[in-house]
Amino acid sequence: MHGELNSSVLSDALVILGAAGIVIPLFARFRITPIIGFILVGLLVGPYGLGRMVLDYPWLVHVTISEPEALDPFAEFGIILLLFTIGLELSFNRLWAMRKLVFGLGALELLTISMLITAMLCMLGQYWTGALGLGLALALSSTALVLPMSGTQSPVGRAALSMLLFEDIAIVPIIFLLGALAPYADAGGLEGLVDTLWMGLAVVAAMMIVGRYALPRLFAQAARTKSPEVFLAASLLVVIGSSLATSAVGLSPIVGALIAGLLIAETEYHNEVESIMEPFKGLALGIFLLTVGMGIDLATIWNNLAPIAIAVVSVLALKALVTGILLRLMGARRGTATETGILMSSPSETTLIVLAAAAQAMLIQPGTAQFWQIVTAIGLTITPLLALLGRLVAKRVEPSPDLSEFRDDESTHRVIIVGFGRVGRLVADMLASHDKPYVAIDFDSDMVEQAKREGYNAVFGNASRNDALSKLEIDTAPAVILTMDEPVLAQQLTRKLRNNYPDLPVIARARDGAHAAELYRNGATHAVPETLEASLQLSEAVLVDLGVAVGPVIASIHAKRDEFRKSIQEGGELDYTPQLRTRTADSA
Structure with a gap:
């Protein structure tokens, strides 16, 4: 056995x-x-x-x-981790830059579509609590699918991003509402709902107050160990503890996970937490999606082909029509409104989460949940086809789109400084003196904390992780400067940056000529050997003290630097011996 x-x-x-x-x-x-x-x-x-x-x-x-049911606990944990990372990804700065679109267009789109679906389901006989849960679930669109297809720089991408950002924010009150309605799903009144709401609000308020002061200290201690295992343990402790706290008062554990993510997002450790949790979240979410696929009965689809097809077409058509009309009312061009509406029409992977939460809260029956899970799964599967259809229809509606619409109020193109010790601070000072925006990243929590106190724009994180720099918007960075005194790490990071971002300028600090040569071989745009710069600065000081004019001295320094750089790139080493021998022979 x-x-x-x-x-x-x-x-x-x-x-x-x-x-x-x-x-x-x-x-x-x-x-x-x-x-x-x-x-x-x-x-x-x-x-x-x-x-x-x-x-x-x-x-x-x-x-x-x-035994598919044996995967249910892992699937539920995957949902918790997904909602936790959604909380981590919400950026108040980004929301403020797009506030008009997010809280205008985004709110209007979600509320209009969800209320229309709720009203239609109520007319079909669904009880109002279940209809509301289904309406909110089906109104959501897939961030994971839409943004990679549309990007965030095109008019379609910017319009979609504003709506998707609001949907990510709305997950918090949606899950909170479903959890609060859970004990009273089959009751005609709202008896006891007030108790659940005030206890839930009290727990959330306590979590936010305690988390504001406790979480930075907890993760600061974990960061000082420089151990990913300790950081992971601290992250799981916060997620599981928060989930248990909200479930203890009758709310969904997902609410606690969301609050935990939002709280950590306000600390300087959120990038590192998100990077460490990403593989676990991906695998756990994969298990959840596997359970969704295992719940799809092809025989059921065949036997209910007409109702499922009608549901899929109805949801897609309603969402595309409403989104397109709202975009036109907000001033979008016909092509943008059409393509965005069609692209945003399919449900989301978060729809599956809200459906699961609604079923867990007994707002809808398991059979109803399975029916709409099938509809959602079909919608997710055909999203790439919807993107293609949207582009084709948009070209017919409007052949020449306007690329200037729906621009962000702010656009940050910041130089990224990796390592924020002595050299990194000096680079930051020079960039600031010339009004060039930057962001620095370092894995030393004490150094980052001190830098932030002194007014530097520094964040905690491990730049060697795959997504640490992407979260700093490296796609739009004008350059990356590697200042850490770790030769092997500098070479590895240079090679990774060159492979992932072929056109990105990478300027790296090198210990000596040999290290600079290695950095060039790994793809550095510029490698600056410390020994070379010290020699040039010493020469400059001596020549000026000897009475040589500053202009010719600076010109000769630049010429010698270019000569050495060319020598490093071609030969790999600096060799002073031939010059010394020649000069000795000449003097003799």
Whole structure:
């Protein structure tokens, strides 16, 4: 019995890891999003796919999920981690820059669509609490799918970003509302709801007060250890503790995870927390999407093909029409409104989360949840086709789009300084003196804290992590300056930056000529050896003291620097010996 259980667990683990490590990269090769990939894999290996053939072909037990319900706790934890990272990603600075679009267009779009869907479902006989949950869920659009397709710089991308940002913010009150309505879903009145609301608000207020003072100290201590394991443990402690706190008063644990993410987002450690949690969130979310795919019964779809098709078309058409009209009323051009409306029409992966929360709160029946999960899964799967359709229709509606509409109120193009010790501070001072915006990143929490107290724009983070610099908007950075005194790390980071951003200027600090040569070989735009600069500065001081005019001295210094740089790039080393020998012979 014990051996059979272990075999079952190992088989399920093999399928999950196989999906994450083999199948999903294969989908990515054909530019199919992992969200769709996980759903399709779940459909394939679930009880309604190959799983139903296990009795006829016993060997299939090794490539199917034998007990889908055993994955439910992991799927729920994946939802918690996803909502936690949504909280981490919300930036108040970015929201303020786009405040008119986010809180104008975004709010109007979500409220209008959700109320229309709620009204339609109520007319079809759905109780108002369930209709409200479904309306809010189906009104959401996929940040994970839409933004990679539209970008954030085009008019379509900027319009979509404003609505998606508001939806991310709205997740907090939506989940809070569903959790508050949970005990009273099948009751006609609101008896007891007030108690849940005031207790929930009290817990959230206590979390925000305690978190404001405790979290920076907790993560500062974790950062001083410079151990990713300690940072991960602290992050999980905050997520799980917050989730338990809100669930203890009758709210969904997702509410606690969101609040925890928002609180950590206000600290200087949010980038590092997000980087460390990203792999776990991705895998846990993958398990959740697998369970969604395993819950899709193709026979049910076939038997209910007409209702499902009507639901999919109705949701897509309603969202596209309302979004397009609102964009036109806000001043968008016809092509932008049309393409954005069609692209934003499909449901979101967050729709699945809200549906799961609504089902958990008993606002909707399991069969209803499964029906709309199928509708959502189909909508997610055809989102790339909707993007293509939107572009084709937009070109017919308006052949020449205006690229200037929906610009952000602010656009930050900041130089990124990696390492904020003695050299990094000097670089920051020089950039500030010439009114050039910058942001510095360092893995030393004490150094970052001191720098922030002194007015520097510094953040805590490990630049060697894949997404640490991307969160600093490296895509729009005019340059990256590597100032840390770690030769191997500088070479690795230079190579990674050059591979990922071929046109990005990378200026790196080098210890000597040999190190500078390595940096050039790894793709540095400029490598500055400390020994060379010290020699040139010493020469400059001596020549000026000897009475040589400053202008010729500076010109000769620049010429010698260019000569040395060319020598390093071509030969790899600086060799002073030939010059010394020649001069000795000449003097003789």
